[in-house]
Amino acid sequence: MINRIITLFFILLTQQVFALDLELTQGINSALPxxxxxxxxxxxxxxxxxxxxxxxxxxxxxxxxxxxxxxxAQASVGTLRQLGADxxxxxxxxxxxxxYEISFTLTDAVANGATLLTKTYQINANQLRPLAHHxxxxxxxxxxxxxxxxxxxxxYISVQRSQRGAHYSLExxxxxxxxxxxxxxxxxxxxxxxxxxxxKNISYVxxxxxxxxxxxxxVETGQRRLITSFPGINGAxxxxxxxxxxxxxxxxxxxxxxxxxxxxNGSMKQLTFGDAIDTEPxxxxxxxxxxxxxxRGGSPQIYRLSLxxxxxxxxxxxxxxxxxxxxxxxxxxxxMLHRDDKQFNIGLQNASGGPIVSLTFxxxxxxxxxxxxxxxxxxxxxxxxxxxxxxxxxxxxxRMKLPARDGDIQEPAWSPYLG
Amino acid sequence: MISxxxxxxxxxxxxxxxxxxxxxxxxxxxxxRPVLTAESQNTPGMEQPIAVTSPQSExxxxxxxxxxxxxxTVNRLKQERExxxxxxxxxxxxxxxxxxxAKQQRVKEQQQLARLKEEANKIAIAHxxxxxxxxxxxxxxxxxxxxxxxxxxxxxxxxxxxxxxxxVETKRLADLNKKKIAEKAKSDKLKTEQAAKExxxxxxxxxxxxxxxxxxxxxxxxxxxxxxxxxxGEVDKYKALIVNAIGRNWILPENVNSSLTCQFxxxxxxxxxxxxxxxxxxxxxxxxxxxxxxxIYKASPLPVxxxxxxxxxxxxxSLTVRPEQVRG
Numbered sequence: 001m002i003n004r005i006i007t008l009f010f011i012l013l014t015q016q017v018f019a020l021d022l023e024l025t026q027g028i029n030s031a032l033p034x035x036x037x038x039x040x041x042x043x044x045x046x047x048x049x050x051x052x053x054x055x056x057x058x059x060x061x062x063x064x065x066x067x068x069x070x071x072x073a074q075a076s077v078g079t080l081r082q083l084g085a086d087x088x089x090x091x092x093x094x095x096x097x098x099x100y101e102i103s104f105t106l107t108d109a110v111a112n113g114a115t116l117l118t119k120t121y122q123i124n125a126n127q128l129r130p131l132a133h134h135x136x137x138x139x140x141x142x143x144x145x146x147x148x149x150x151x152x153x154x155x156y157i158s159v160q161r162s163q164r165g166a167h168y169s170l171e172x173x174x175x176x177x178x179x180x181x182x183x184x185x186x187x188x189x190x191x192x193x194x195x196x197x198x199x200k201n202i203s204y205v206x207x208x209x210x211x212x213x214x215x216x217x218x219v220e221t222g223q224r225r226l227i228t229s230f231p232g233i234n235g236a237x238x239x240x241x242x243x244x245x246x247x248x249x250x251x252x253x254x255x256x257x258x259x260x261x262x263x264x265n266g267s268m269k270q271l272t273f274g275d276a277i278d279t280e281p282x283x284x285x286x287x288x289x290x291x292x293x294x295x296r297g298g299s300p301q302i303y304r305l306s307l308x309x310x311x312x313x314x315x316x317x318x319x320x321x322x323x324x325x326x327x328x329x330x331x332x333x334x335x336m337l338h339r340d341d342k343q344f345n346i347g348l349q350n351a352s353g354g355p356i357v358s359l360t361f362x363x364x365x366x367x368x369x370x371x372x373x374x375x376x377x378x379x380x381x382x383x384x385x386x387x388x389x390x391x392x393x394x395x396x397x398x399r400m401k402l403p404a405r406d407g408d409i410q411e412p413a414w415s416p417y418l419g
Numbered sequence: 420m421i422s423x424x425x426x427x428x429x430x431x432x433x434x435x436x437x438x439x440x441x442x443x444x445x446x447x448x449x450x451x452r453p454v455l456t457a458e459s460q461n462t463p464g465m466e467q468p469i470a471v472t473s474p475q476s477e478x479x480x481x482x483x484x485x486x487x488x489x490x491x492t493v494n495r496l497k498q499e500r501e502x503x504x505x506x507x508x509x510x511x512x513x514x515x516x517x518x519x520x521a522k523q524q525r526v527k528e529q530q531q532l533a534r535l536k537e538e539a540n541k542i543a544i545a546h547x548x549x550x551x552x553x554x555x556x557x558x559x560x561x562x563x564x565x566x567x568x569x570x571x572x573x574x575x576x577x578x579x580x581x582x583x584x585x586x587v588e589t590k591r592l593a594d595l596n597k598k599k600i601a602e603k604a605k606s607d608k609l610k611t612e613q614a615a616k617e618x619x620x621x622x623x624x625x626x627x628x629x630x631x632x633x634x635x636x637x638x639x640x641x642x643x644x645x646x647x648x649x650x651x652g653e654v655d656k657y658k659a660l661i662v663n664a665i666g667r668n669w670i671l672p673e674n675v676n677s678s679l680t681c682q683f684x685x686x687x688x689x690x691x692x693x694x695x696x697x698x699x700x701x702x703x704x705x706x707x708x709x710x711x712x713x714x715i716y717k718a719s720p721l722p723v724x725x726x727x728x729x730x731x732x733x734x735x736x737s738l739t740v741r742p743e744q745v746r747g
Contacts, residue, residue: 003633003643020654020736024662024711026744027669061673086670086713108709110716111696145672145706 031063032143035085035109037074038067044100044125045093048132052089054176055136055150058391060376060398062143081109087116089139098125104135106142117142129179149175149373153415155183155193155202156380156389160407167407170204172219175414177389177402183217184224193411196239199418203227203237203246214248216263227261238282238290247271247281247290258292258305271305272312278303282326291315291334293323302336316349318356324367327351329374333394335359337366346379346392359392360399369414380410621731653729660722661736669714671742672706680741681708683715687733691720699737711740 036053039045056062065085067075080088091104103120107113117138123131130151137148152175160167168190173180184190188207195202196216203216212234217224228234232251239246245260258272258281272278276296283290290305294312302315302325316322321339328335331351338347338356343363347356359377367380374394381390383401387408390401632643681702686695696715701708715738723733 003637003640020658020732022658022662022736022738024666024669024738024740025742026666027671027710027714027742028667029673030670032670086717108713110713111709143706145704146674 031061032087033063033065033085034087034089034139034143035065035067035075035080035083037080037088037090039091039102039104040093042093042095044095044128045091048091048093048102048128048135051129051132051176052136052139055133055148056140058150058176058376058400059140059148060393061140077107077109077113085109087143091135099123100125100128102131102135106139129174133174133176146373146375147417149371149376149417151175152372152418153199154369154378154389154412155195155415156409156412157190157193158405158407158409159387169407170202170217172202177405180405183219183222191411192236193413194237194239195413195415197241197243197416199416202413203239205235205237214246216246227263227266236280240283241285241287247283249279249281258290271307271310280324284327285329285331291325291327293325302334315353316356317353318349319347322347322356326368326370328370328394329372335368335370335377335394337368346377348394357396359394359396360390365390367411369412371414372417378412378414380412650726650729653724653726654732657722657724657729657733661718661733664718664721665714665738668717670710672704672710675707675742676704677742679704679707680739681711683711683738683740685715685736685738687721687723687736689723689727689730691723693719693721702740707740707742711738 034056036049036056039049053064057064065080065083068079068083074090077088077090086109088107088109089104090107091102094101099122101120101122104118105115106117107115119135119138121131133150136150140146140148140150153172154175154177155170155172158169158171158180160169165187166189168186168188169182170184170190170193171180171182183202184204184206186206186208188210190207191205193202193204200220201216201218203214205212205214207213209229211229211231213229214227214234214237215224216227216237227237227246228248228250230250230252233249233256235249235256237246237248240260244263246263247258247260249256250259251257253270255275256277256279257270258278260269260271262268271281271290272292272294274296276294278292278294278296280293281290282292288307290307292303292305293300294303295301296303297314299320300323301317302322303312304315305312315325315334316336319338319340321337321344323337325334325336327333334349334351336347336349336356338345338358340358343361345358345363345365346360346368348359349356360379360381362381365379365381369378370376371378376398377392377394379390379392380387381401382388383404386404387410388401388404389409389412390399392399679702680700681698682700684695684697684699685693688694693716696712698708698712724730
């Protein structure tokens with residue numbers, strides 16, 4: 001009797017179509033493997049492929065899978081999948097006169113080569129790098145769902161020191177460090193570049209008249225405007241999110257205090273008061289508060305000023321030196337310069353409080369600037385006593401240095417999304 | 420006497436009359452206002468007619484005449500006459516001059532008129548020429564338009580031809596498609612027939628096996644119970660192995676919403692190779708769906724039981740994906 005029941009049970013089991021229900025809840029956090037097939041063999045094709053490769057590596061979310069060794073022709077999707085790529089970028093460049101026609105295709109190497117994205121462009125020869133950056137943005141957005149930062153730019157101060165003295169230059173370059181352009185050259189120090197929210201102007205401090213003055217310069221035309229020129233300190237300009245105000249540090253009333261200057265009509269308002277030093281103001285992305293460094297607690301720490309009611313609250317409590325703080329765009333975290341035991345590193349703290357985590361470890365890092373996608377931090381560090389720029393991801397996994405240039409590079413600032 | 424009535428009447432009348440006369444004589448009845456009397460009317464500008472005296476009769480009256488007076492009068496008369504003559508001459512000259520001036524004016528006006536007429540003529544000629552040119556221009560435009568119309572006709576004819584060709588092409592493509600669909604239907608039918616045959620064979624085999632087992636089970640009831648327990652254990656083990664294999668290959672998108680789920684149906688070959696992955700319920704986030712699908716393909720071949728009986732349970736499995744945890 002029981003045997004009959006058992007066999008009946010087996011028969012029933014085999015008749016079912018969906019035999020088993022499985023549940024998957026755990027995955028891994030890893031870089032997406034992607035392969036860039038060569039775009040061609042001429043120099044333009046190689047440059048385009050190289051730019052895309054560098055960009056995706058810079059993001060920290062991709063791992064480049066190289067094609068079969070020594071292959072100049074394009075490898076098949078199947079081969080690249082064998083080598084471990086989940087997605088493949090294939091491209092073509094044809095040249096006609098001074099113009100290029102570039103097309104690329106992003107295929108899902110795993111799901112039978114389904115095409116995820118394909119586009120064609122016609123451009124002038126001198127727009128090759130910007131277009132390659134744009135293609136990287138498209139690929140990045142398709143595979144991660146987030147907006148790419150490869151068409152943004154960075155501003156920084158370059159210092160060439162020689163026997164005759166130092167030579168300062170305010171420069172703007174692509175996010176990968178290429179294509180630098182000089183906006184101001186001076187034999188006196190230039191400091192604290194800061195991008196306007198529309199990406200068209202940069203404010204900075206210049207000592208060209210042997211004293212501090214704050215200017216704004218138009219990135220496209222190079223025209224500049226004097227904003228403040230008070231006796232004493234004029235420093236650390238920071239733009240408000242609507243681009244109408246600049247928060248600045250002035251010491252005209254004795255101690256360095258934070259003021260706002262209206263960019264259009266020049267009207268000023270004092271924001272912080274008291275006998276301590278207040279400096280390095282930075283607006284929050286929602287424009288409702290300002291983070292600043294203040295010594296009012298005895299040592300430099302980060303404080304937060306609420307613009308609606310003027311209340312000031314302390315933000316950092318760990319370590320004996322915290323400065324140059326700014327919010328990430330989602331306002332969940334604060335990135336700052338953090339000193340722990342004489343080591344200056346880039347620190348990260350949750351906006352609502354908590355411990356400060358060090359993102360870098362060289363001990364000589366400073367001037368952090370957060371990327372507009374909130375994932376990467378650009379900062380100044382040293383490599384063999386030379387000032388260079390570094391990038392670290394907020395989760396600390398990716399760390400890299402930008403290509404070195406002549407002179408010392410310092411005080412970087414990442415532009416907002418452009419165009 | 421007064422008492423007589425007639426005497427009385429006469430007396431009073433005489434008295435009244437005398438009084439009246441006295442009054443009249445004593446008072447001044449002249450009015451105050453000056454009164455114009457028409458004694459002599461003076462109408463200005465009109466010559467007073469000179470009274471023409473009738474010629475006196477011819478009576479010679481010798482009168483002594485003063486020669487000096489006569490000479491003076493004669494001279495005076497002569498001077499007056501000369502003056503009059505001069506005045507006349509001047510007047511005549513004046514009139515002549517005016518006549519000359521008028522004549523010259525007239526000549527000038529005539530000349531001007533002649534000039535204006537010439538100009539009018541020239542303008543008329545110019546207008547005529549312009550009209551001619553316009554006419555020719557219009558003619559040329561009309562010719563061009565005719566040419567254009569002809570060209571448009573030709574182009575339209577070409578376009579019609581092209582459209583006809585396109586229609587032929589699309590018909591051909593439709594025929595090809597139909598053929599393709601027919602072939603696909605045929606192959607699908609073959610596949611389903613094969614699957615049905617397989618299933619039918621399997622059923623037959625299973626039935627035969629069940630028969631045999633029933634016979635054997637009668638001899639060893641305990642052995643059957645043990646086998647069932649073992650298979651259940653195997654199923655659980657392989658379920659865990661498969662989930663681990665897929666999870667190891669599943670790269671979670673960052674910032675994914677952990678409340679989303681999606682469901683897949685996976686078909687496996689006996690060696691564990693993934694034959695087909697179908698999304699039966701999407702999560703709404705295409706990135707999450709694609710990441711899970713990629714993981715399933717990458718994990719192929721999956722670990723499956725070697726025992727055919729147990730493997731049959733793994734031919735078609737349903738996988739629910741829920742990104743709750745992230746490892747490393």
